[in-house]
Amino acid sequence: MATLPAFFRRTETPAGAEAPAVRLAAVPAERDPYLLRNLPHDDVIFWGKKIDNSHLVRQTDPRGGRPCWNVIATAGVILALLLGVLAPSVANRVAGYQLEALRVEAQNLADERRTLELQEAQLLSPARLQQLAQKQNLATPTPNQVSRLETKGESKVAMVKK
C-alpha cells in the first residue's frame, strides 16, 4: 500500500534511482511528541517494475482442453435439461394466454353472430317485407304463377308467368 509518508519519500528520491524495499528501523524511544505515530504497514513500500513479456508466447495446454469441453458440455446439458424442463411450462403458459384470448374471441364472435342473426330475422320478417312490397307496388302471385327454374329447395331463380 502506498502511504502518504512513503509517497513523500519516493518523490524526494532522485529520478532513476530505485529505492529498495526496506523496513525502516524502529523509532527511538525519545520521540517528538508532536510526531505522528506510524500507520500500519507504513514501513512497506511498493514500487513499479517494468516487465517485458513481449516475448512470451501463448501455449495451448494439451490437458486443459478436456476440462474446458467438459465444462461446456456439462453446461450445455444442464441448459438443455433446464430448457427441457422449463420450456413446456413456458410454452404451456404462452399457449394458455393464447387459448384464453381465443376463447374470449370465440365467445364474442358467437355473441356477435347471434346479434346479427337477430337483426337478419327482423329485417326478413313478413310484416316488414310486406311493407316494402307495398311501397314497391308488388303484388302477391297467384297459385301456380311462379315457376321454379330449378329443383324446389335448391332454386334461387324463379319466373312469374303472366
Next chain:
Amino acid sequence: MVERRLVCLAGFVLVWGAAIFGKLITLQVVDHQNYVRKARARQEQMVEIRAPRGVILDRMGHRLAMSVPTESVLVDPLKLPNLEVDADLLARELHLDRAELLERIQSAHDHHRGYLWVKRGITPQEADDLRNLKLDWIHLDGGSQRHYPNGMLLAHALGGVDFEEKGNAGIEKALDSDLRGAPGKADILRDVRGRGVDELVSTEAHAGAAITLTIDERLQFVAEREIAAAVEQHGAASGSVVVMNPYDGQILALASYPTYDPNQPPGDENDVAARSNHAVGVPFEPGSVFKVITLSAALETTKLKPDTPINCHGGVITLFGRTIHDSHGGNGWLPMDMVLAHSSNVGAIEIGLQVGREAMYDYVRRFGFGQKTGLPLPGESRGRLRPLTKWGSTSLASISMGQEVSVTTLQLARAAAVIANGGLLVKPRIILKEGEQTLPVEAPVRAIRADTAITMRQMMEGVVLVGTGKEARLQGYTTGGKTGSAQIYDYATRRYSHNTYNGSFMGMAPLTNPAVVVVVTLNGTHGTAGFGGAAAAPVFKAVATEALRILEVPKDLPDNQPPPKLVAKNQLLDDVSLADLGSGQPNILEDRDDEDASAQAPTPAANHAAAQPSEAGTVPNFKGMTLRAVLTEAWARGIVVQPDGSGVARVQNPAPGSALHQGERIRVQFTK
C-alpha cells in the same frame, strides 16, 4: 481470532439458513393448504359458461324466437353519492324516465336494499357509455335476453319467458327443459393483470336444443293478417285460424286474435285477455259446421244417402213438447246433401234423430271432440261434450246442429282432416324437430270409412258451389267446406243472443286430393254480416289461396271460372235470412245459418225422372235439367260437375255418352 470470527459467521449463516428453511417448511408444508386457498382465491375464478336458450324455427328455418347476449344495469342504492344526481345521470344514459327512476332508487334506498336493477337488456351502446363513466357504483351484469324478431307473429303458440328466461307460456313453457339447456362451469386461472392463463372446465355447457315447428312463417303471417282484418271488419271479439296438413296433422298456421307482442312484458287486463290462445284454449259452440259430423254418422249408421230426401217439416219441428223453429222460412223435403248445402237445422235434427244418441255420441268422439288433441301447448281445452248419461231429451237434436257441445278451432280442423284424408283421425303436430331429431308421427286412427269421407267431401263441395259457403270458392281449385253461425249463449240471461254469433268456416282444398284444411272462427260477430258464410268464408278463401300457392299445389280447375248461378227458384239466400220467424222466444236449438230453399226441394223421384239414364263409365246427359237435379244426379253417380250460368242445362262438356275418366269434371252450361 480469525477462526472464531469464521465460526461466528458460519453459525450466523446456519441460523439464518435454518430460519429460512423453517419458514419454507411453514409456507410449503404447515400452512400449505391455507396459502393455496388464498392463492386460488386471488388467481382462480369460477365462472359460468353460458348455455344459450335454444332457438325456435319455423318449418323453413326462419327464426321465430332466439336469445342474444345482453347486459343489465345494477346499482347499490346505499352507495350512491347523490340520489338525484345519479338518477339524472342514469336516466340520461339509459333513456329512462328520471322521475320514475328516482322514485325507484329512493324507495330501494329507504328500504335499505343493497341492489336495484335499473334496466335489463341494455343496448351495447348504452353499455359502452356506462363503462366509460367508470363509476364504481354502476355494475353491469351479463346475461341473455329472449327476442321474437317477428313481433306478434305466432305469439300465442310461442308463448314467452320470464326475466330469467324461463318459459311461462306456449311452446316456451311446454318445451322449457329442452330449450333451456344446461350452463357449464369453468375454473379460470388469471394472472396479476387479470388475464386468463388457463381454464379448467368442470362442467360442460349444453346449449338448448333448437326446436323446429311445423308452422310456415309466411302462411302464419297471412292467417294472422286476414283474421285480424276480419275481426276488425265485423266487430268481433276474437278470432282464430288453423291451417293443417290433413294427412300428418302438421299445423301450418295457428292464428289467434287479438294478439300481443311477446317482446313486451305483460301489461293491463286487456293485454292478459289478448294472450288467450283462442284457437286452442277457448271453446265455443260450433253451430252448423257440426252438421258434418252428424251427416258422417248418418252415412255410416243409417241407410241415408246424399240423395235421400229429408223431411224438413216446413222449418218447424216439435220435440218433447218443445217447438223448434228452423231459422228460415221453412223447407219441405230436401236431399241430404242439400240439407248440408243449405244448412237446414230441422233437416240436421231429422238426420240426427235417425242416427240415435249412442251412435251420435260415438261419432262425435270418433272425430276427436271432447278430448284434447295432445298439442304441446299449455292451456289446451278439451271442449265440452257431456257424457251420454247427462244428455237431456233435446240434446241429440241440439248436438245434431252443433249446440250443447263446445269445441275449439283446432278440434274442428282435426275433424275436417278426417274428411280430407279419407277417414283417419290424425294427431295434430306443431313440433317438427327437436334439435336434429325429427319427431315420429303417430299412427292415425280410423274414424270413418274412406267412402264416407269421399261422399262427405262431395257434399261439402256443394256447400261452396251452391250453398252457404260461396264466398269460400277458390280460383283454380276445387273446394269443400261448411259454414257455421252459432248463436252465443248468454249465461247471464240464460238465453241465446239474437244478434251475436260465432261465425265459422271449415274447409279443404283441392277436393280431389286435399292438401290443406283451413278452419276459421270469428267469435262475437254482429248482425247478418257476421255469419260464417259472410265473415269467415272470405278469410278461408284468402288463407287457403295463399297456402296452396306456398305449398305449390297444382291447380285442378281451369282459371277464370264464372261463379255458379242457380236457377231462379233456387237462388240462395244469405245466412241473414235466418231472421226471427219463430215465436220470438229464446230457442236454444235455433241456428241462423241456413237459407231458404225448401220451396225448391225436388223430390227424389223427380230427380231421378229428370236425369237421363246413362251407362256406367260414360258421361250422362244433363240437358234440360235444373242445377239441383244435375247436382243430385251427379252426386248419386259419384261424378263431379262444374256448373256455369243459371237456368237449365243447355251445353255440357264432355258430351253425353262419351267416356268418363276418373276424376274428370263435367262442365255444364246453364241458360234461362
